[in-house]
Amino acid sequence: MNKAVFYHAGCPVCVSAEQQFAVALDPARYQVEVVHLGEQKNRVAEAEAAGVKSVPALVVGGAPFHINFGAALADLR
Amino acid sequence: MNKAVFYHAGCPVCVSAEQQFAVALDPARYQVEVVHLGEQKNRVAEAEAAGVKSVPALVVGGAPFHINFGAALADLR
Numbered sequence A, B: 001m002n003k004a005v006f007y008h009a010g011c012p013v014c015v016s017a018e019q020q021f022a023v024a025l026d027p028a029r030y031q032v033e034v035v036h037l038g039e040q041k042n043r044v045a046e047a048e049a050a051g052v053k054s055v056p057a058l059v060v061g062g063a064p065f066h067i068n069f070g071a072a073l074a075d076l077r
Helices: A012-020 A040-047 B014-022 B040-049
Strands: A003-010 A030-036 A054-060 A063-072 B001-010 B030-036 B056-058 B063-072
Touching: A003 A012, A003 A040, A012 A063, A012 B063, A063 B030, B001 B014, B001 B040, B014 B056, B014 B063, B030 B040, B030 B063, B040 B056
Parallel strands: A003 A030, B001 B030
Antiparallel strands: A003 A054, A054 A063, A063 B063, B001 B056, B056 B063
8 A cells, every 4th residue: 555645734725636636546555644734733844854845745655746836835834 | 437637748747747646546436538738739728728837737627736847838839
């Protein structure tokens, strides 16, 4: 099972991406963890280390994929 | 079955997104069409009408999701 992490901040762009996108991944192959960085600020550093620059973003296979633009990571510290 | 269209232009960012992302969608729910806009310029207008501003992008549920940034749509005309 591959692990994917969807980072967001509760913004409208984030919610849209989560509803259309994060839920579209194949549940047989991907376990998706949803992390609200506004509520879990202790995980901002982890997102940054994975290469995340803005949210919403999905980290899958170790690579960050920024999906549209909701907020910069720097604004969530 | 939902239809999703992955628009790209063969760029490295596009290929990465396709390999990690477009293939990760649940095949039981999504039929993914891959469109190379550099080779199918007649479909640029369709992508634009769906709200695509840059590639790679995935249009799902009628909404455009830009995944990282490879090239502007305007440069593919």
